[in-house]
Amino acid sequence: MTRTNIWTILAAGALATLAFDFFGQALAPLLGFPKLAPVGLAQATVKTVFGAAPRGIGDAVHIINGLLIYSLGYVLVARPLQQRIMPKLHWGVTAVAYGIGLWIFALYGVAHLIAGNKPFLGWTGITWVALWGHILYGVMVAFVIEKMPRIQLTAQQPA
Helix, strand or coil, X not given: CCHHHHHHXXXXXXXXXXXXXXXXXXXXXXXXXXXXXXXXXXXXXXXHHHCCCCCCHHHHHHHHHHHHHHHHHHXXXXXXXXXXXXXXXXXXXXXXXXXXXXHHHHHHHHHHHHCCCCHHHHHCHHHHHHHHHHHHHXXXXXXXXXXXXXXXXXXXXXX
């Protein structure tokens, strides 16, 4: 992992998080759909796990996850796994699948199993806004990573 790779991963996470937040907190409500509250979910999750949640921790968790953790998930897990199983599959398909995986993790794993909400937040309008937001995140993070030539994500061909 080079310094350039780290900056690319952070840039991908930053742009993807901005796209996710813009879609979920601005665009979706403008179009009459529910507003996402990822910071509220993060805050509630920390409170459930630790019994208390200091003010601002939800913002910190949301930013760290979006900026670094989830972008690393694409680089270190999703894309390498896809390349082993289906090496000719376009990265865009992997990106959409990764976004759906993040959605399942967030709305079932975190919101339900950890924070105690209904599975997939009860299959309400917010469920579907979150689905499209996570797909958008996956596509944005993958696009930046795949189009920046500094990160080698494809298997090396023998010489």
